Amino acid sequence: MQSDIQISNQHLCLPITNIATDLGINASELTLFGNTKAKVSLSILNRLAKKTHAKLVIVTAVTPTPYGEGKTVTTIGLTQAMKAIGINSCACIRQPSMGPVFGTKGGAAGGGYAQVVPMEELNLHLTGDIHAVSSAHNLAAAAIDARLYHEERLGIEAFAEQSGLAPLNIDPQNILWKRVVDHNERSLRQIEVGFGEMNGPIHTSGFDITAASELMAILALSKNMKDLRSRIGRIVLALNKDGQPITAEQLGVAGAMAVIMHDAIEPTLMQTLSGAPCFIHAGPFANIAHGNSSIIADDIALRLADVVITEGGFGSDMGFEKFCNIKVNNSGVTPDASVVVVTLKALKANSGIGSEKCVNEPDLKRLKAGFKNLEWHIDNVSRYGIPVVVAINRYPEDTDDELTWLQQKITQTKAFGSSISEAFAKGAAGATHLAEIVNLATQQQSHFKPLYSNDDSIESKLMTLTELMYGAANMTLSDKAQQQLSWLKQHGYEHLPICVSKTPMSLSHDPKLKGIPRGYDFPISEFKLNAGAGFITALAGKVMTMPGLGLRPGYLDVDIDEQDKIIGLA
């Protein structure tokens, strides 16, 4: 089989204007970026204000493994297959970060014959939204350090007199806003800034990957430009020397940040290999943000298509849970069905037994043990009152025996149904059965309910998540977390939903705990306020907000060929 970029390069894309017209977007609502990408104006929401929302399907997966479960492949393949059986479908996915593209993971356009094309457009700059997030984020970082510099240089009284601005009295030990760059940059994780004459004061800072910026979560959760602007104003950048929050509004930088993101708020329309429409918008890093595409993209798609398919990062305990408890909390738009993606390999790797090297070999004992992980995810999703379809993403080496066993076992769960998907190898044709079942599932009466209410205490929200989603028996807060909790309550942030930041590689906080860990303590080490995004992050263990480059990074294979074409993207 050909590589992803070969398949993408050999495909003749339709003009994006055709895709837009078919979907019901007017020419005046499009800003073209060449022939294969277009941003869609938010004015379309006014025109379609009275249109009712279509069915919304959210794709999630079992606990992720290093082999890749194929969640985006299934999302795109399902969208293609829906179109093939005559349903007006549309996908909404996140914009990939360039860090992993040049690191190890490769792109995020799907793969094989279930791709968004041209894949190199999606995986590189797209229409500049991630660059806008980096730029707006780093303007705030520059602004806070510059303000600190001038206030310290002049003293706050002379500063006030000379600048005409109210001093902020920033505590250099409590600058909460780091910098961002869209690369895997280990050496910038923790840095000291402000060396050299007249550049100080020297203080600690660091870089996160751009997808981990609170601004990325704000982009994903905003309903319109006014909402984006006011959320940016609420971001807490630092504390002053009295421990009080300093917001982007107080610093006077919120307007400029919103201006830099003025175009980023419009989602980008592209197409799949089968010509189905796909919106790409926002890409908040799943284990430190809420891991879902934007409310705006969903909103537009749901007024245009009959079925909209989106995905949440990692397993049902991660992006899916945050979809239901954070994104729905902001949008009011509830899902109608969910797809849980699974592979035979993933179940074996999640079994907690056997060697990681032998996941390709038939092994019913491991499969049985790993099945519990799938069952947990099916139960997780069912708790929200929506039907679950299991998509078994088939690899070429999978045996019919094991697949048959798995499908049989799924009939004994709460799942609405299951189907083997061969979208990677066969495109739409490999997922038509899946499409039919998912379509049926969306027509069931759905009884969606979130897991907790905003009025619950922070501890109660957390306990609900740790017990029901992660299977923990108890939750413990570090001393630091206890202090931060008091501060959050004092400052009126208790009503916010909780975004747990934990490893995605286990249901628990510990990537080594495979299978279905039960009866353990779930430790919260720290809270982080995202007042602009509108959630409180609870950190469980050490969570990386900046990946690193490995021994043989992906960039080694990427180049430009004799015809000036891009090669080597995976």
Place this chain on the structure above:
Amino acid sequence: MQSDIQISNQHLCLPITNIATDLGINASELTLFGNTKAKVSLSILNRLAKKTHAKLVIVTAVTPTPYGEGKTVTTIGLTQAMKAIGINSCACIRQPSMGPVFGTKGGAAGGGYAQVVPMEELNLHLTGDIHAVSSAHNLAAAAIDARLYHEERLGIEAFAEQSGLAPLNIDPQNILWKRVVDHNERSLRQIEVGFGEMNGPIHTSGFDITAASELMAILALSKNMKDLRSRIGRIVLALNKDGQPITAEQLGVAGAMAVIMHDAIEPTLMQTLSGAPCFIHAGPFANIAHGNSSIIADDIALRLADVVITEGGFGSDMGFEKFCNIKVNNSGVTPDASVVVVTLKALKANSGIGSEKCVNEPDLKRLKAGFKNLEWHIDNVSRYGIPVVVAINRYPEDTDDELTWLQQKITQTKAFGSSISEAFAKGAAGATHLAEIVNLATQQQSHFKPLYSNDDSIESKLMTLTELMYGAANMTLSDKAQQQLSWLKQHGYEHLPICVSKTPMSLSHDPKLKGIPRGYDFPISEFKLNAGAGFITALAGKVMTMPGLGLRPGYLDVDIDEQDKIIGLA
């Protein structure tokens, strides 16, 4: 008079496809970015391979002052006026950096009724080229630090065995490649990176503004994608522990860097307020790079228009000199005429006498003293064998007496002619006389010659520049510069042209030396190899490669209004 952004907002732009068609660009050669911006494919150079080049005019100025001489206003106004008198004209200007946009200077789209529109599109993301430069630059920084980390962690033998790559043996004290960000970021000028567990080794780094990246100079000097790719490969990122250069090619990151810049190599077409075409491409920071727009943009424009007008950063000793000795050296395309922009204010401020606060007041004594500065710049340009036209950019408060005196004095110089330009207040109509004179000048027999040959020694090239352009009597090299000079000679870099990095605010290296400093020593503190861009930077004194934000930064005024429109950009 209205503000720049008000004028821009109230103007109804023509579809950029109309501008392109009028200029002779085929639809298939355009990549649209909305209705007002389009990238132009380099394939146009094949189609127009046999077209002869049009006339090329380079706009420069007297020694810059804080008041602004209006070089871009004159460039755009002249292009508009040429069109108005029936000449097929086109401008080529640099892409503005967002640092100054949100810092103090404001945008770089021209101003008043001589603007490129929409100005906010030009001044913010444009078509993403600066973001691409930042991203490609920072990938190389991440790559070199990651390689250092892995080689130090494993030891070079184990590294070679496990990675299959030849160890580079990087000297952490000699990493020459810093990071970049497109903001005014004082606190990142000098930083220490690599703190925290497994992120090391700790070493010094820092950020320049993106416009100061060698990649920006490479973008400006490349002739095509192959040239760009091979220049990137030649960049020296670090020295190894034996003092030998390590290139981007050796690190294996050059291909990926070129891929990130794959679209940036195409210039962007926009329009002026009068519908004249304007290419925007590259923006190398004038006092540390060569300060001119790209060879590719010039090349395309010169095959399409009859007169192409471009500008070099700062005075004739800076961007103009580098145009003639670096850009022409790479392109082989020589200018046919030059425009030196001057204002009454600038001459008074350059007089070396009187108070800076009184530059608006009539003062013939100061004007006479300052006139020498203009004469020096006229002589500078004349040395290259091309005709000089002086454009007097009129301010409302300028008196007729002083303007008449100035025009009379100019007749006694080597200038081909002069004209008062009122392009800011009147657009094309304010510069038609200037356009006529410049057009006449381009029809003179031109005898362009550069100031030195590649075969001259580095010392000789430098001596030529310091004597003829800056009026110095001697040149001195610091010990460090002496050592670096030996290294450059040993490693075969002596044939490269020299890019002197000095203050633009004086003809000399010292911003306090106003007027026409003579008989002084010009001190070179350091050399910096830009092997990819293909020049050696010679640093004279302390030159800022990263601006800072002032007491009341420009961002304070920028916001989004009730109609979601951008306001407050200057």
